[in-house]
Amino acid sequence: MIKVAIIGTGNICPSHIQAYLAFPQRCQIVALSDIYPEKAQERVQQFNLNAHVYADYHTLFEREKPDLVSICLPPYVHAEVAIAAMEAGANVVCEKPMASSLAECDRMIEAEKRTGKWICCVAQNRFRDDYMGLKEILDAGLIGRIVHAQIDSYWWRGHSYYDLWWRGTWEKEGGGCTLNHAVHHIDLLLWMMGMPQRVTAVLSNAAHDNSEVEDISVAVLEYAGGALAQITSSVISHGQRQNVIFQGENAMVGVPWQRYASTSMPNGFPVENTQLEAEIDAMHQAHQPLVHTLHAAEIDDVLSAIEQGRPPFIGSADGRRTVELITAIYESGSTRRTVELPLKTDDVFYTTQGIVENARHFYKKGASIENFTDEGMQNSFGR
Ligand SMILES: NC(=O)c1ccc[n+]([C@@H]2O[C@H](COP(=O)([O-])OP(=O)(O)OC[C@H]3O[C@@H](n4cnc5c(N)ncnc54)[C@H](O)[C@@H]3O)[C@@H](O)[C@H]2O)c1
Numbered sequence: 001m002i003k004v005a006i007i008g009t010g011n012i013c014p015s016h017i018q019a020y021l022a023f024p025q026r027c028q029i030v031a032l033s034d035i036y037p038e039k040a041q042e043r044v045q046q047f048n049l050n051a052h053v054y055a056d057y058h059t060l061f062e063r064e065k066p067d068l069v070s071i072c073l074p075p076y077v078h079a080e081v082a083i084a085a086m087e088a089g090a091n092v093v094c095e096k097p098m099a100s101s102l103a104e105c106d107r108m109i110e111a112e113k114r115t116g117k118w119i120c121c122v123a124q125n126r127f128r129d130d131y132m133g134l135k136e137i138l139d140a141g142l143i144g145r146i147v148h149a150q151i152d153s154y155w156w157r158g159h160s161y162y163d164l165w166w167r168g169t170w171e172k173e174g175g176g177c178t179l180n181h182a183v184h185h186i187d188l189l190l191w192m193m194g195m196p197q198r199v200t201a202v203l204s205n206a207a208h209d210n211s212e213v214e215d216i217s218v219a220v221l222e223y224a225g226g227a228l229a230q231i232t233s234s235v236i237s238h239g240q241r242q243n244v245i246f247q248g249e250n251a252m253v254g255v256p257w258q259r260y261a262s263t264s265m266p267n268g269f270p271v272e273n274t275q276l277e278a279e280i281d282a283m284h285q286a287h288q289p290l291v292h293t294l295h296a297a298e299i300d301d302v303l304s305a306i307e308q309g310r311p312p313f314i315g316s317a318d319g320r321r322t323v324e325l326i327t328a329i330y331e332s333g334s335t336r337r338t339v340e341l342p343l344k345t346d347d348v349f350y351t352t353q354g355i356v357e358n359a360r361h362f363y364k365k366g367a368s369i370e371n372f373t374d375e376g377m378q379n380s381f382g383r
Helices: 013-021 037-046 057-064 075-087 102-115 129-139 159-163 183-193 274-286 294-308 316-335 352-358
Strands: 002-007 027-033 052-054 068-071 091-094 119-121 146-154 198-204 216-222 228-234 243-248 251-255 258-264 270-272
Touching: 002 013, 002 057, 002 294, 013 027, 013 037, 013 068, 013 294, 027 037, 027 057, 037 052, 052 057, 057 075, 068 075, 068 294, 075 091, 075 102, 091 294, 102 316, 119 294, 119 316, 129 183, 129 243, 129 251, 129 274, 146 183, 183 228, 183 243, 183 316, 198 316, 216 316, 251 274, 258 274, 316 352
Parallel strands: 002 027, 002 068, 027 052, 068 091, 091 119, 146 228
Antiparallel strands: 146 243, 198 216, 216 228, 243 251, 251 258, 258 270
16 A cells, blocks of 8 residues: 655645545555645545644654655745655655756756655646547657647636735746646647757736736747747636647647648648548547546556556656746746757756846735635646
8 A cells, every 4th residue: 555645735735635535445645744734634624534634744754654745835845845755765746847947856856866766747637638639649640740839828817816925926936827837738748749949938927916927928949840839828818728739741630629631732722631631530539538537647657656666657857848948938038038958057047046036027926825715726727
């Protein structure tokens, strides 16, 4: 039986609890920790857990000796807690983003090597039938070489969203909607299309004058071979209508599901390629539905990784790569110049301090509220 501890019992914590509870023969939640222990106690009651509550995660690690630790904390403490968990002998499931900076990601990766433990980075949207099916079609090469990707990471959050104490600051939230919302779509893009060579971005804050960080960014990514990807990260988009669209040389496919294939007439104008569309449709329909989805699916993989002695499907290299691209977007948007990848360790945006000192600060953080109720959280991406 795998002993699980969860650190941080706010909004995302129930997704972890429910995921572990889906596998009662394989794991047991033995402890929860939060700097507000009454919040952890509420979770114990809400889910009828047989788990101890701790205000301090160090004491939890010492007394409970968990095999697996879920980190559901603000980004600025991910590295510190992940490293402490691995040093205490546990593998880690770390909520997105992996950390606030590449320097912190690298410290976490160094701790993996030193302790022999690993970090699974949460990117639960890979475990959705629509995205998994899209990835299968791209991998099969049916649309040909990808020439353009359009990622609309459209969300909407009201002004008060940034009043929570750790949000809306470069130091604690680590960034705005690019890091904390578009991170999901950026992980999907990198999974499907790989890393670009350079990034040019514009950051802005158009509607949240209580926050230092951006509420919209537009980034253009240049790939070897000439392909472009554009990512719009936003928390000012009513209706949250999100799109992931890949244009290949032979056809386009996207989520929400869409496809179109063209061939060229002798004069270069398009004509619909219904034969290729039929092949794409057949592959789309042949997708085997996942047994579990979202957090439950990722936790299933993590439990299997422990049982089988293998690394998890989504590990620290994936988490780091996502943070690297987002850092490049912040650097480009703050310095108003194009940024080449990979970022070097002497890059001024490599450390959290470098980001805090050099990222564009839009407004002064306003109110600082200790806790909201978690009502309304459920319209989040994929949940
Ligand atoms: N995967 C997803 O879809 C998804 C959705 C929402 C949030 N998240 C991520 O989950 C993380 C937490 O976000 P949230 O919305 O649950 O935040 P939250 O503020 O609702 O919860 C965080 C909890 O951590 C506690 N905490 C803070 N510092 C602590 C410390 N040092 N030790 C112990 N407890 C501490 C807080 O008291 C709070 O209860 C963030 O990294 C966020 O980006 C992921």
